[in-house]
Amino acid sequence: AAGVIQSPRHLIKEKRETATLKCYPIPRHDTVYWYQQGPGQDPQFLISFYEKMQSDKGSIPDRFSAQQFSDYHSELNMSSLELGDSALYFCASSLKGDVLFYGYTFGSGTRLTVV
Amino acid sequence: QKEVEQNSGPLSVPEGAIASLNCTYSDRGSQSFFWYRQYSGKSPELIMFIYSNGDKEDGRFTAQLNKASQYVSLLIRDSQPSDSATYLCAAERNNAGNMLTFGGGTRLMVKP
Numbered sequence: 001a002a003g004v005i006q007s008p009r010h011l012i013k014e015k016r017e018t019a020t021l022k023c024y025p026i027p028r029h030d031t032v033y034w035y036q037q038g039p040g041q042d043p044q045f046l047i048s049f050y051e052k053m054q055s056d057k058g059s060i061p062d063r064f065s066a067q068q069f070s071d072y073h074s075e076l077n078m079s080s081l082e083l084g085d086s087a088l089y090f091c092a093s094s095l096k097g098d099v100l101f102y103g104y105t106f107g108s109g110t111r112l113t114v115v
Numbered sequence: 116q117k118e119v120e121q122n123s124g125p126l127s128v129p130e131g132a133i134a135s136l137n138c139t140y141s142d143r144g145s146q147s148f149f150w151y152r153q154y155s156g157k158s159p160e161l162i163m164f165i166y167s168n169g170d171k172e173d174g175r176f177t178a179q180l181n182k183a184s185q186y187v188s189l190l191i192r193d194s195q196p197s198d199s200a201t202y203l204c205a206a207e208r209n210n211a212g213n214m215l216t217f218g219g220g221t222r223l224m225v226k227p
Contacts, residue, residue: 012212031213042203042219043159056214094213101213103149103205106158 002026004093004107012113013081021076023108025093031055032074033104034066035090043090049074050096082115088112118142119206119218127224134191136221138204139209141185145206148180149215153201163189163204194225 005024013019013074025032031050035043036059049068062065063081068074077083088104088111120139128134140148147166151159165171165178165187177190187206191198201222206214 018204042217096213103161103164
């Protein structure tokens with residue numbers, strides 16, 4: 001079965017550079033979520049999109065932005081990178097509107113290292 | 116106070132024993148709860164979800180929910196070394212439409 005696809009798997013950037021992370025949700029899933037997970041920490045919610053519109057916003061820095069495109073894939077753009085941005089970035093998708101909510105399916109993540 | 120609380124552990128159990136992982140939540144309006152397993156450096160993987168009070172069994176896993184006590188647990192029977200991972204409890208936020216709030220996770224170590 002198709003899963004959530006994230007690219008790239010690993011990314012190394014220097015301070016003050018920009019990075020773009022991509023996420024391709026499971027086909028038919030209409031909601032995408034972005035999470036940031038630092039070492040030894042639980043996933044922190046950044047932002048979500050439903051039907052290409054931003055649906056919720058968490059602890060996303062102003063330096064970050066995201067969008068969902070017509071094909072439902074999403075991109076997280078990160079500018080002026082700081083050392084503290086080094087983390088695993090997960091994308092997850094779900095199908096909204098089900099009577100029962102079956103939770104998220106996570107992608108494999110992008111490991112961002114800022115040097 | 117976090118909305119979803121878990122003991123960070125590590126919880127150490129011998130192989131073959133029952134591992135009991137606990138989680139409490141503060142939002143009384145939360146209706147559905149999820150357990151994810153996360154191996155180091157990997158993405159969270161959904162193990163079980165539960166909506167109704169009581170027990171729900173799936174193979175070696177049993178989820179328990181007590182909404183009156185705002186308590187969720189996960190039991191792993193016949194624990195195996197491959198079960199060693201961090202287990203994340205998540206609650207669907209009330210009136211937030213399919214949004215999950217995660218606990219800090221409990222690290223489980225199963226010793227051969």
